[in-house]
Amino acid sequence: DAMVIQNPRYQVTQFGKPVTLSCSQTLNHNVMYWYQQKSSQAPKLLFHYYDKDFNNEADTPDNFQSRRPNTSFCFLDIRSPGLGDAAMYLCATSRNRDSSLAQYFGPGTRLLVL
Amino acid sequence: GQNIDQPTEMTATEGAIVQINCTYQTSGFNGLFWYQQHAGEAPTFLSYNVLDGLEEKGRFSSFLSRSKGYSYLLLKELQMKDSASYLCAVSDSNYQLIWGAGTKLIIKP
Numbered sequence: 001d002a003m004v005i006q007n008p009r010y011q012v013t014q015f016g017k018p019v020t021l022s023c024s025q026t027l028n029h030n031v032m033y034w035y036q037q038k039s040s041q042a043p044k045l046l047f048h049y050y051d052k053d054f055n056n057e058a059d060t061p062d063n064f065q066s067r068r069p070n071t072s073f074c075f076l077d078i079r080s081p082g083l084g085d086a087a088m089y090l091c092a093t094s095r096n097r098d099s100s101l102a103q104y105f106g107p108g109t110r111l112l113v114l
Numbered sequence: 115g116q117n118i119d120q121p122t123e124m125t126a127t128e129g130a131i132v133q134i135n136c137t138y139q140t141s142g143f144n145g146l147f148w149y150q151q152h153a154g155e156a157p158t159f160l161s162y163n164v165l166d167g168l169e170e171k172g173r174f175s176s177f178l179s180r181s182k183g184y185s186y187l188l189l190k191e192l193q194m195k196d197s198a199s200y201l202c203a204v205s206d207s208n209y210q211l212i213w214g215a216g217t218k219l220i221i222k223p
Contacts, residue, residue: 042118042201042213043157090156097209100145100164105156 003027004106006091012112013081021076021109023091029104031097032074034066035090037108043090049074050097078111086113116140118214120202125220126192134187134200134217142207148176148187149201151216157201160187189219197221 004025013019023032031050035043047056049068063085065077078085088110092103117139126132138146145164149157163169163178163185175188187200199216206212 040122040215040218042215044213045210088154100162102147102159102162103211104159108156110154 004091004093004104006089006106006109008109009107010110010112012114013078014114015083016080019078019081019111021078021089021091021111023074023076023106024072025091025093025106026072027093027095027104028071029093029095030071031094032068033090033092033094033103034064034074034076035092036085037088037090046076081111081113083113086111116206116212118202118204118212120200120214120217122215123218123220125222126189128192128194128221128223130192131188131190132192132219134189134202134219136185136187136202136214138183138185138202138204138212138214140204140206140212143180144205144207144209146176146178146185147203147205147211148174148185149203151199151201153198160200192221194221194223 006023033048034046037043046060047066063079068074088108090108091106094101094103119137147162148160150160151157161176168177173190178185199218201216202214203211
């Protein structure tokens with residue numbers, strides 16, 4: 001089945017220790033998104049790629065970086081995680097940026113910062 | 115600013131009907147989505163409305179009034195597995211999704 005895959009499902013890191021979260025998709029979608037979601041809050045868009053075109057949200061901290069080496073994979077790098085970065089990180093894809101197209105989410109990676 | 119409002123929590127009884135409301139104020143409008151999110155899991159797509167009116171899909175229906183900046187999700191014949199958060203999201207003039215914080219729906223036997 002075509003899908004969005006995120007690994008690992010749970011990630012524990014230490015304060016200040018760089019961590020990378022990964023996302024892959026078999027849907028061949030052009031757009032990939034990274035969201036941060038804290039408990040009982042709305043998902044917060046960090047950035048998205050439209051093909052190779054990177055789009056950073058204005059309020060995304062510099063501590064968060066992303067890479068998309070090819071259509072299938074996208075990575076979220078947190079250079080120096082703080083306690084406030086503990087959250088669920090959701091990767092999503094859509095075929096294009098057309099407003100009528102739904103975003104399809106991976107299962108998420110829950111990040112714990114010690 | 116852009117804003118999506120939904121009730122924080124609702125409770126309903128198994129077998130009953132529940133309506134979850136969403137009001138929005140966004141810069142532009144290119145459609146409204148409803149997603150379901152079970153605890154600890156990712157959101158899954160339920161419905162999309164861009165024109166006024168009711169869209170029915172099995173036990174779930176979604177309604178939109180663009181002039182009022184209002185939508186609702188109607189769930190019929192509630193089942194225990196419908197216990198989840200329901201998120202309303204609007205596609206704005208830049209085709210970015212503006213998300214509500216979600217409505218936690220609790221189903222009681």
